[in-house]
Amino acid sequence: MIFQTFTEQQLRSFTEAVFLKMGCSDTHARLAADVLLKSDLRGIDSHGVARLSGYVRLWEKKRINSRPDIKIVHQTATTATVDGDAGLGLVVAPFAMELAIEKAKVYGSGWVSVRNSNHFGIAGYHSLMAVENDMIGISMTNASPLVAPTYSSERLLGTNPMCYAFPAGAYPPVVVDMATAAAANGKLEIAQRADLPIPEGWVQNKQGHSSTNAHELKNGGSLLPLGSDKDHGSHKGYGLGATVDILSAVLSGANYGPWVPPFVAFLEPPSDPVGEGIGHFLGAMRVDGFRPAAEFKTHLDNWIARFKSSGTIDPSKKVIIPGEPEYLSEQQRREKGIPLIDAVVKDLNELAQKLGSHTLS
Incomplete structure (x- = not known):
């Protein structure tokens, strides 16, 4: 490449x-x-x-x-539902997280569901907004159906990412940011552009057999849940993806399951929607609602240090803290630039x- x-x-x-x-x-x-x-x-x-x-x-x-008119359509002291007016999820989700943070500042935690939105980028961006306020950030979104639940040949769930971010002291935040599918669709798109095969266990063809073809979704295949297949714990990824779908959409009034509109423009949304747009769920919890923030950060630093010093099965490898590779990439790319493939x-x-x-x- x-x-x-x-x-x-x-x-x-x-x-x-x-x-x-x-x-x-x-x-x-x-x-x-x-x-x-x-x-x-x-x-x-x-x-x-x-x-x-x-x-x-x-x-x-x-x-x-x-030019969306983003509105709060329902709220209590600690919760709210936001209508994104079909705006960019890139601006709707930060609006919702800011609202969650403001509620958390007053009441200790804030929880916001979102409907009538679009793709919101990486979940980590929104969770890290809470970290900047000494809060634990939670963000998730449903997405267009590309994932077949365990035993299914139908696409019923999106890759449905979720992210939890925790503020540390001497170390960067711990950021658990992941798709609930075996792989995010974007990774298939990267493989497609580079004309490369994908790892076994990411997708199945329309007959339900494993495939390494990065273009399999175009042939009627589907992504697999986290865990790959029934013999490797796919029911756990299916359960996590279902949780994201319910919190993001069933709770907010967005489309869920197979009714979520596709991100690609050449595919039309379902003609029988059950809600509005796609949905997100965002939350912020004040660390000092549980213990002094400085104490928490000291102990999270200790947690990180102990895990980083763990013995490994391969001497050339070290235990990676969630979010660490992304943090190191950010430092490097700010200094040396961001690489983009020619395509x-x-x-x-x-x-x-x-x-x-x-x-x-």
């Missing part, structure tokens, strides 16, 4: 300009670009600027509202030319 490397500012300026061309406000364009850049900086290339053309195509299909650069430049925006250089 051939890569080109760009500075964070190059990609940030480019991405903001595209969102402005979509009609987003300056504030929303900056925020949406920030969410995508956070993904690229943290090495989650599948959810960064490579997704930009997908948002534009949905906007062109009038499935994304670039992504070509796609972005064609997008810019179509919109009359500046290209990457």
Whole structure:
């Protein structure tokens, strides 16, 4: 694969300009670009600027509202439901997390469900907003159905990621950010662009047999839940994905299960929706609602240090703390730049030319 490397500012300026061309406000364009850049900086290339053309195509299909009127439609002291007005999930989810944080500041915790939204980028971005306030952050979203539950040949769930983030002291935050499928669809897209096979256990074909073809979903196949198959604990991934779907959508009034609209513009949403848009669920809990924050951070540092010093089965390997690879990637890419494969650069430049925006250089 051939890569080109760009500075964070190059990609940030480019991405903001595209969102402005979509009609987003300056504030929303900056925020949406920030969410995508956070993904690229943290090495989650599948959810960064490579997704930009997908948002534009949905906007062109009038499935994304670039000027949403985001509203609280129901709330109590500690909970709320937000209607995203079909806006970018990249701006709707931060609105909801800010609301959860404000509630947590007063009452110790805040919980917000969201309906009528779109793809919200990496879950980690939203959970880390709470960490910045000495809170534990929780974020999750449902997604278009690509995953077959255990024993099923039908796509009924999305990759449905969930993230838990915890503030530490001397160490970076612990960030558990993962899809509840065996792999995120974005990883298949990366393999497709590079024309590479995918690992066994990620997908099944339409007959239910394991496949290493990165294009299998186009042939009627499906992603598998976390755990891969019935013999390797797929019921656990299925259960986690179901939990995300229920909290994000059944609770908020968004579409759930097979009714979640697709992220790709050439596929039409189901004609019999059971809700509005896709759904998210976000939460913030004040650490000092349980014990003094400094004490918690000291003990989380101790937890991290003990795990990092663990004996390993391979002397060349070390135990990795959740979020550590992404943190190290962010430090490195801020300094050395963000690599993009040529196929992504070509796609972005064609997008810019179509919109009359500046290209990457």
